[in-house]
Amino acid sequence: xxxxxxxxxxxxxxxxxxxxxxxxxxxxxxxxxxxxxxxxxxxxxxxxxxxxxxxxxxxxxxxxxxxxxxxxxxxxxxxxxxxxxxxxxxxxxxxxxxxxxxxxxxxxxxxxxxxxxxxxxxxxxxxxxxxxxxxxxxxxxxxxxxxxxxxxxxxxxxxxxxxxxxxxxxxxxxxxxxxxxxxxxxxxxxxxxxxxxxxxxxxxxxxxxxxxxxxxxxxxxxxxxxxxxxxxxxxxxxxxxxxxxxxxxxxxxxxxxxxxxxxxxxxxxxxxxxxxxxxxxxxxxxxxxxxxxxxxxxxxxxxxxxxxxxxxxxxxxxxx
Amino acid sequence: xxxxxxxxxxxxxxxxxxxxxxxxxxxxxxxxxxxxxxxxxxxxxxxxxxxxxxxxxxxxxxxxxxxxxxxxxxxxxxxxxxxxxxxxxxxxxxxxxxxxxxxxxxxxxxxxxxxxxxxxxxxxxxxxxxxxxxxxxxxxxxxxxxxxxxxxxxxxxxxxxxxxxxxxxxxxxxxxxxxxxxxxxxxxxxxxxxxxxxxxxxxxxxxxxxxxxxxxxxxxxxxxxxxxxxxxxxxxxxxxxxxxxxxxxxxxxxxxx
Numbered sequence: 227x228x229x230x231x232x233x234x235x236x237x238x239x240x241x242x243x244x245x246x247x248x249x250x251x252x253x254x255x256x257x258x259x260x261x262x263x264x265x266x267x268x269x270x271x272x273x274x275x276x277x278x279x280x281x282x283x284x285x286x287x288x289x290x291x292x293x294x295x296x297x298x299x300x301x302x303x304x305x306x307x308x309x310x311x312x313x314x315x316x317x318x319x320x321x322x323x324x325x326x327x328x329x330x331x332x333x334x335x336x337x338x339x340x341x342x343x344x345x346x347x348x349x350x351x352x353x354x355x356x357x358x359x360x361x362x363x364x365x366x367x368x369x370x371x372x373x374x375x376x377x378x379x380x381x382x383x384x385x386x387x388x389x390x391x392x393x394x395x396x397x398x399x400x401x402x403x404x405x406x407x408x409x410x411x412x413x414x415x416x417x418x419x420x421x422x423x424x425x426x427x428x429x430x431x432x433x434x435x436x437x438x439x440x441x442x443x444x445x446x447x448x449x450x451x452x453x454x455x456x457x458x459x460x461x462x463x464x465x466x467x468x469x470x471x472x473x474x475x476x477x478x479x480x481x482x483x484x485x486x487x488x489x490x491x492x493x494x495x496x497x498x499x500x501x502x503x504x505x506x507x508x509x510x511x512x513x514x515x516x517x518x519x520x521x522x523x524x525x526x527x528x529x530x531x532x533x534x535x536x537x538x539x540x541x542x543x544x545x546x
Numbered sequence: 547x548x549x550x551x552x553x554x555x556x557x558x559x560x561x562x563x564x565x566x567x568x569x570x571x572x573x574x575x576x577x578x579x580x581x582x583x584x585x586x587x588x589x590x591x592x593x594x595x596x597x598x599x600x601x602x603x604x605x606x607x608x609x610x611x612x613x614x615x616x617x618x619x620x621x622x623x624x625x626x627x628x629x630x631x632x633x634x635x636x637x638x639x640x641x642x643x644x645x646x647x648x649x650x651x652x653x654x655x656x657x658x659x660x661x662x663x664x665x666x667x668x669x670x671x672x673x674x675x676x677x678x679x680x681x682x683x684x685x686x687x688x689x690x691x692x693x694x695x696x697x698x699x700x701x702x703x704x705x706x707x708x709x710x711x712x713x714x715x716x717x718x719x720x721x722x723x724x725x726x727x728x729x730x731x732x733x734x735x736x737x738x739x740x741x742x743x744x745x746x747x748x749x750x751x752x753x754x755x756x757x758x759x760x761x762x763x764x765x766x767x768x769x770x771x772x773x774x775x776x777x778x779x780x781x782x783x784x785x786x787x788x789x790x791x792x793x794x795x796x797x798x799x800x801x802x803x
Contacts, residue, residue, distance in 0.1 A: 529785025
């Protein structure tokens with residue numbers, strides 16, 4: 227393997243690692259035999275999981291004292307890079323991951339490649355990106371010296387444990403953050419959520435502008451619930467304020483790859499398609515027979531969502 | 547309070563998009579103000595209004611040959627626009643863009659800098675945070691609400707599970723999501739007034755920048771552009787009252803039911 231060593235930023239969430247973090251660890255160890263991870267918060271609680279997915283060392287930035295992770299984590303990584311630079315630093319595409327990548331890029335004066343959906347060793351690391359709604363794939367690589375900062379979208383790789391021993395936890399040096407580190411979290415709010423998470427659900431039912439008005443989104447939620455799935459949304463209705471941003475599927479939202487994706491009243495803007503075209507099966511309901519969504523749907527129904535969905539809900543209820 | 551909003555003029559996302567021979571996005575057609583930026587412009591106008599004084603400046607990088615998108619922001623109510631336009635910038639990456647914007651913003655020394663979370667053409671999504679780091683300022687990304695109390699910015703920041711309340715001292719950088727505010731439509735009066743508002747066009751040399759921006763500074767290259775594996779359209783039925791039943795049958799066939 228020509229890739230000597232890779233670092234992976236792994237994000238803690240409720241005492242465990244996010245699924246994207248595990249996907250990146252898994253892929254990193256297929257590219258290099260020397261994988262280290264960087265985290266913050268309670269690293270000792272994560273060492274076993276980090277090791278199980280293939281990293282041998284876990285750098286611990288420690289408690290952030292309420293600061294947003296971007297600045298302190300990037301500052302610590304920059305200090306580590308000065309001592310022993312890796313070939314690449316993989317970072318999950320997430321709110322905090324993007325902050326870390328941006329901060330680190332400016333600190334190291336190294337460019338970033340983001341929205342990465344594939345990463346391979348072709349005598350050097352080559353990234354893959356979906357462009358124009360996923361109709362084309364662009365391959366890219368870094369030039370010049372220094373580590374490549376690579377921000378990878380969720381679901382780009384499949385997470386698989388390797389059965390490795392717990393990673394050894396090493397305290398990361400704290401960098402000087404000055405005025406840039408002054409953004410502090412003063413309170414956290416968890417939105418009530420029932421059923422599976424959007425990114426993990428086997429069934430995703432999504433609604434778009436074709437629903438007509440905000441209260442019609444209840445049809446999407448009920449269908450999703452009956453199918454033990456999660457409710458998603460197009461950017462159009464998130465922008466319109468019908469549903470929270472956390473439901474958004476697409477380029478600017480979440481990437482989903484469920485067993486079946488049911489698009490209701492979604493025309494299929496390229497923005498949306500890139501977030502769901504990896505679904506195993508796609509069902510589309512739209513009254514416009516020429517809607518682009520039908521070009522990628524395995525099963526399409528040309529019809530009014532206000533008629534088809536209530537009928538579908540009734541049939542699903544009847545099945546119990 | 548003076549607010550700078552970073553904005554971008556992009557090819558209309560509704561029109562077909564392509565890469566040119568140098569693997570740069572083809573920007574030869576008409577450019578429009580990125581809709582994602584209208585939220586930042588509106589937020590800035592409301593914050594300045596609430597503070598009881600100050601002005602909104604839009605700062606951009608790109609071709610200065612067509613500034614209709616910037617005029618749009620001016621028509622909404624921004625006081626002036628600055629755009630860095632230089633052939634040497636073609637092929638600049640996100641970090642290089644942040645260096646250019648930082649050089650402009652240093653001259654403005656605003657109390658607050660707003661930007662979208664990402665542009666709707668390149669989607670890199672790191673420029674505002676890179677900008678904050680270059681300026682040595684705090685940043686709060688993914689704001690779904692922004693208020694300013696004295697010299698403190700308070701933001702409700704989107705998280706995976708809900709939202710956090712985050713605060714930072716001014717000056718700082720905040721990125722706003724769509725939905726943070728409802729952007730106004732420019733009034734006829736606003737459109738007329740925008741025609742005489744200043745649009746300053748700067749070059750790379752004006753900012754004292756050189757090779758760190760532009761394609762040499764990008765230190766990355768596209769090696770291939772390939773057609774992605776495409777999905778085939780499957781069955782399509784016109785609903786005649788049996789649409790739901792057919793969907794149930796399909797879900798059974800793929801063993802979801």
